[in-house]
Amino acid sequence: MSGLDREVHIEVHDLTMAYGSFVIQRDLNFKVRRGDVFIIMGGSGCGKSTLLRHMVGLKEPARGNVYYEGVDFWSVEVKEREAMMRRFGILYQSGALWSSMTLAENIALPLEEYTDLTPSQVREVVSLKLSLVGLAGFEEFYPSEISGGMRKRAGLARAMALDPDILFFDEPSAGLDPISARRLDDLILELRESLGSTIVVVTHELASIFAIGTNSVFLDSETKTMIAGGDPRKLLETSHDPKVRSFLTRDAPEERSD
Amino acid sequence: MFMDPTGRTNASEPGFHLARNGAGTLLVRLAGSWTIAEGIPSTAEIAREIESDPRIRRVIFDTENLQSWDSSLLTFLVKLLELCRGADVEAVRDGLPAGARRLITLATAVPEEKGARRAAGTETFLSRIGAGTIGILSGATETLSFIGETFLASLRLLRGKARFRRCDLTLLIQDCGAQALPIVSLISVLVGLILAFVGAIQLRLFGAQIYVADLVGIGMAREMGAMMTAIIMAGRTGAAFAAQLGTMQVNEEIDALRTLGISPIDFLVLPRMIALVLMLPLLCLYANLMGILGGAMVGVGMLDLSVVQYFNETRDAIRLTDFMAGLFKSGVFGILIALSGCLRGMQCGRSSSAVGLAATSAVVTGIVAIVVADAILTVIYDLLGI
Numbered sequence: 117m118s119g120l121d122r123e124v125h126i127e128v129h130d131l132t133m134a135y136g137s138f139v140i141q142r143d144l145n146f147k148v149r150r151g152d153v154f155i156i157m158g159g160s161g162c163g164k165s166t167l168l169r170h171m172v173g174l175k176e177p178a179r180g181n182v183y184y185e186g187v188d189f190w191s192v193e194v195k196e197r198e199a200m201m202r203r204f205g206i207l208y209q210s211g212a213l214w215s216s217m218t219l220a221e222n223i224a225l226p227l228e229e230y231t232d233l234t235p236s237q238v239r240e241v242v243s244l245k246l247s248l249v250g251l252a253g254f255e256e257f258y259p260s261e262i263s264g265g266m267r268k269r270a271g272l273a274r275a276m277a278l279d280p281d282i283l284f285f286d287e288p289s290a291g292l293d294p295i296s297a298r299r300l301d302d303l304i305l306e307l308r309e310s311l312g313s314t315i316v317v318v319t320h321e322l323a324s325i326f327a328i329g330t331n332s333v334f335l336d337s338e339t340k341t342m343i344a345g346g347d348p349r350k351l352l353e354t355s356h357d358p359k360v361r362s363f364l365t366r367d368a369p370e371e372r373s374d
Numbered sequence: 375m376f377m378d379p380t381g382r383t384n385a386s387e388p389g390f391h392l393a394r395n396g397a398g399t400l401l402v403r404l405a406g407s408w409t410i411a412e413g414i415p416s417t418a419e420i421a422r423e424i425e426s427d428p429r430i431r432r433v434i435f436d437t438e439n440l441q442s443w444d445s446s447l448l449t450f451l452v453k454l455l456e457l458c459r460g461a462d463v464e465a466v467r468d469g470l471p472a473g474a475r476r477l478i479t480l481a482t483a484v485p486e487e488k489g490a491r492r493a494a495g496t497e498t499f500l501s502r503i504g505a506g507t508i509g510i511l512s513g514a515t516e517t518l519s520f521i522g523e524t525f526l527a528s529l530r531l532l533r534g535k536a537r538f539r540r541c542d543l544t545l546l547i548q549d550c551g552a553q554a555l556p557i558v559s560l561i562s563v564l565v566g567l568i569l570a571f572v573g574a575i576q577l578r579l580f581g582a583q584i585y586v587a588d589l590v591g592i593g594m595a596r597e598m599g600a601m602m603t604a605i606i607m608a609g610r611t612g613a614a615f616a617a618q619l620g621t622m623q624v625n626e627e628i629d630a631l632r633t634l635g636i637s638p639i640d641f642l643v644l645p646r647m648i649a650l651v652l653m654l655p656l657l658c659l660y661a662n663l664m665g666i667l668g669g670a671m672v673g674v675g676m677l678d679l680s681v682v683q684y685f686n687e688t689r690d691a692i693r694l695t696d697f698m699a700g701l702f703k704s705g706v707f708g709i710l711i712a713l714s715g716c717l718r719g720m721q722c723g724r725s726s727s728a729v730g731l732a733a734t735s736a737v738v739t740g741i742v743a744i745v746v747a748d749a750i751l752t753v754i755y756d757l758l759g760i
Contacts, residue, residue, distance in 0.1 A: 215725030227410070237414045240449045247452070248477065250484035253491040260725040279410060279444035306480055310473035311444075 122149040125314045131180035133166050140166050142341050146333045153308055153315045153328045155348060158335035164318040165286055172284055173201050205275035206284045211267035213259040219270045220255035226277045245273040265296040285317040289324050301327045334360050388412050392423055398431040405439035408447035417454050424461050433458055435469035448477055520717045527639045536640045546649035550611050557606055562661035565602050566668025569593050574677055583677040587687035590669030595696040599662040601748060604707035608740035612715035615646050616736035619719025620729035647712035654708035655701045699760055703751050707744050714739035
C-alpha cells in the first residue's frame, strides 16, 4: 500500500499558535497518515515543540483545528478529549520521568489507572516494556540513578505503557551520543513496523530525519508558517527553497553582499 | 488497541486451545482479542501440560483466530517462552504474527545487565541500624564541613575577598526584610494579644491587671519577639533558600559555579547569611513593637487601662538589656536559619522530589536549631545575670 492510500490519522487544519498576541506559527495545514513517521522540523525556536504541545492537548490553538480520525480534538467534551489523549504516548525531551518513583512505578502508573490488570500482570507488562527498550532489570532504579540516554528510553517505555495509537517524540536524539541516537531511531522504526503505530517526531537531527522520516513539515521562524512538506529525502532532492536546502544540507545560507 | 492484523475489530475474550500435533508437539491455538483491556490469560495450563507429558519437545502456534493483539499477547508469549526455555522445550515462533515476533526479538535482544536487579526487602534489622548510623555520621561530617567552609568564607568576607554580586545581596535583604513585614506584623500582634489575654485572666484575680503591660513587654522583648520571628523566617525564608539552592543543584548551576572557580559558599551562602543576620534583628525589633501593640489592644479594650498608662508601664518594665538580649538571640537565629536552609539546599539530590525534601528538612532543622539555641542562650543569660 502506498503512503497516500493509507487513511489520514491526524489532520492539522489552518492552525495558528500564539502566546497572547505573539504569533508563533500561522496557517499550518498538513495530514499525517496511519503508520507514518512524521517529522516536524525547522530551526531552533521556530515552534516545533509548541506545535507538538498543540497536537497532544497541552495548549489550545489560537485558531484552527487538529483532527484525529476525523474527530475535532479541541471541540469535543473534555472527558472525550482526555479519552483521546490516553491513546497518545509521549516521550518528552528530558524523559519527564517522575523522580519520586522507580522506573517500574513510572510505567505501572498508567496501567494501574486505566486497566484492570492484577499487580502481578502489571509487573509482567512493566518488565516487557523495559525489555523492549533494553532496560531489563532496571525496574527498581530511580530516574536520578540512571544516565540521560537510559532516562529517555525509560520515558519511551512509559509512553508505550498503554499501547498507544500514536507516539509523539519531542527531540528524541537530543543529548544522546550517535550510537544511542541511532539505536533509538532503530527502535522507533521497529515500533512502527511491528505495531503499525503512527509516529510524530519533533527533531532537527538530520541523521534521524533521513533515517526514519516518511513525511514531514518544515516550519520557518521568519515567515512564521510552514514552507515545505513531504518525504524528507525527496525534499532534499526537489526543494528549491534556500532555507529548506540549507537546513537539509547543513550549509549556512550565503551572506548578502550588499 | 494499536493493531489489528486481520482487519477485524469485533473484540472477544482472549484465550487459547491446546492440541497435539504429533506426539512431541504441543499446538497453542490463540484466539480472540488479546489486548490489555481484556486482561492477560495465564500460562499455567500450558505449564501443567508440559510438566505432565515429558514427550512434549516442541511448542508451535496457530494465530488464525487471533483478532487483535497488543502488550497482553507479548507479555503472555515472553512468559511462555521463558517457561519453554526452563523445561528445555523448543518454542517455534513461526506461527506468530510478524510484528509480535520482531518485538519478542527486540525484548530479548539486550540481555539483562548483571547485578542491575535489586532484591526488595532483603535488608536485615542490623544492616538497617548500620546504614542509619553511617548516614548520621556522614550527615554530621557534611554539616561540620559546611559550617567550617562558611566560617572560612566569612573570614574572606571580612578581608574583602569574598566573591558575590552586591545586587543579589540587595534583593535578598529586600526579600528577608521588607517583604516579610506583613506576616511578621500579623503573627506578632496576635502573639502579644494572646500573651496579654492569658495574663489578664490571672492578674485580674489579684487586681494587678496593669502588670499585663510588664508581662507582654518583657515576654516579647526577651523571648517571644525573637522566637516567633525566627520561626516565621525558618518556614518562609529557610525553606525558600533550600528550594532555590536545591533547584540550582538539580540544574547543575552549582557545578557550573565550581567549574568556574567560584566558591558556591561565597557566591550563594554568604549573601543569604548576611541578609538574614542583618534583617532578623530588625524584624525582631519590629515584632516586639507589634507584640506590645497587640498587648495594648487587650489592656485598653478589656482591662480598662488607658493607652498612656499601658505604655508608661511598659516603658518602666523593659530595660534596654531586655531588648538587647532579644536582638542578640535573633542575630544567632538568623545565622542558624541561613545555615540550615543553605546546608539542606547544597545537600539536595538531583531530582524534583529531592528539592521538596530539602525544603522540608531545612524548616525542621531550622526550628530545632532555633529552640536548642534559645534554651542554651537563656541559660547563659541567667548565669550572666542578664
